[in-house]
Amino acid sequence: MHVTHPGARGRLPVLGGVDLRVGRGELVCVVGPSGCGKSTLLAVVAGLLRPGRGRVLLAGRDVTGSPAHAAYLPQQDLLFAWHTVLDNVALALRVQRVGRREARARARDVLAELGLAAFADARPDELSGGMRQRAALARTVLQGREVVLLDEPFGALDALTRLDAQRWLAATWAAHRWTGLLVTHDVGEAVTLGDRVLRLAGRPAVVAQEVELDEPRPRTPGVPDERVARMLLSGLGVVLDERTSDARAGLG
Numbered sequence: 001m002h003v004t005h006p007g008a009r010g011r012l013p014v015l016g017g018v019d020l021r022v023g024r025g026e027l028v029c030v031v032g033p034s035g036c037g038k039s040t041l042l043a044v045v046a047g048l049l050r051p052g053r054g055r056v057l058l059a060g061r062d063v064t065g066s067p068a069h070a071a072y073l074p075q076q077d078l079l080f081a082w083h084t085v086l087d088n089v090a091l092a093l094r095v096q097r098v099g100r101r102e103a104r105a106r107a108r109d110v111l112a113e114l115g116l117a118a119f120a121d122a123r124p125d126e127l128s129g130g131m132r133q134r135a136a137l138a139r140t141v142l143q144g145r146e147v148v149l150l151d152e153p154f155g156a157l158d159a160l161t162r163l164d165a166q167r168w169l170a171a172t173w174a175a176h177r178w179t180g181l182l183v184t185h186d187v188g189e190a191v192t193l194g195d196r197v198l199r200l201a202g203r204p205a206v207v208a209q210e211v212e213l214d215e216p217r218p219r220t221p222g223v224p225d226e227r228v229a230r231m232l233l234s235g236l237g238v239v240l241d242e243r244t245s246d247a248r249a250g251l252g
Contacts, residue, residue, distance in 0.1 A: 001054025
């Protein structure tokens with residue numbers, strides 16, 4: 001697909017022929033430098049942005065420009081401060097005109113499954129950053145869409161909370177096998193969570209590298225396959241030597 005954005009001197013090319021496939025039950029992680037078009041790619045797949053050229057197909061069905069097939073979790077959790085956690089999650093169904101009682105009952109089930117049952121009546125500002133992201137993901141998956149899209153879901157978390165959130169997401173995804181795309185700047189996160197990793201590069205961006213991840217699950221967050229991580233980091237222009245800290249280079 002090809003996407004351009006308006007600029008001061010005309011249209012600016014952002015995606016320059018990105019072609020990708022995601023199998024049912026597969027989580028594909030997308031990495032790349034800031035500003036390369038990762039979030040734009042998610043917006044196109046989510047149906048929030050129409051490409052200049054290209055299509056989004058779901059099981060052979062053209063869903064380009066239609067948001068009905070995908071649940072999208074943006075970088076910020078966007079929880080409403082005046083709602084309880086339960087009512088924030090239930091909104092996923094209320095906007096689909098599901099009755100309040102049924103929406104709340106189904107939201108309670110999801111919160112229990114995601115380890116938040118005890119916080120259903122709390123307000124968002126009473127939760128830790130990791131718990132807020134769990135609540136946001138609960139609202140996302142409760143929509144019942146065929147595809148789940150995650151845009152830097154743990155980017156605002158501190159290092160320890162981020163590792164715990166990765167561990168939780170890996171276990172939850174393994175249990176449900178949703179079909180999805182996850183955008184991240186953290187190569188270690190991508191290698192830990194994904195079935196495949198795509199690296200975007202260039203302006204306009206193209207898929208410059210695709211890596212199949214065959215390391216058996218469960219994997220340990222913070223301890224990614226070093227060979228794969230180094231290969232991806234090398235493509236991003238990060239050259240490691242024995243004196244370079246893995247954590248500083250994005251391996252943890």
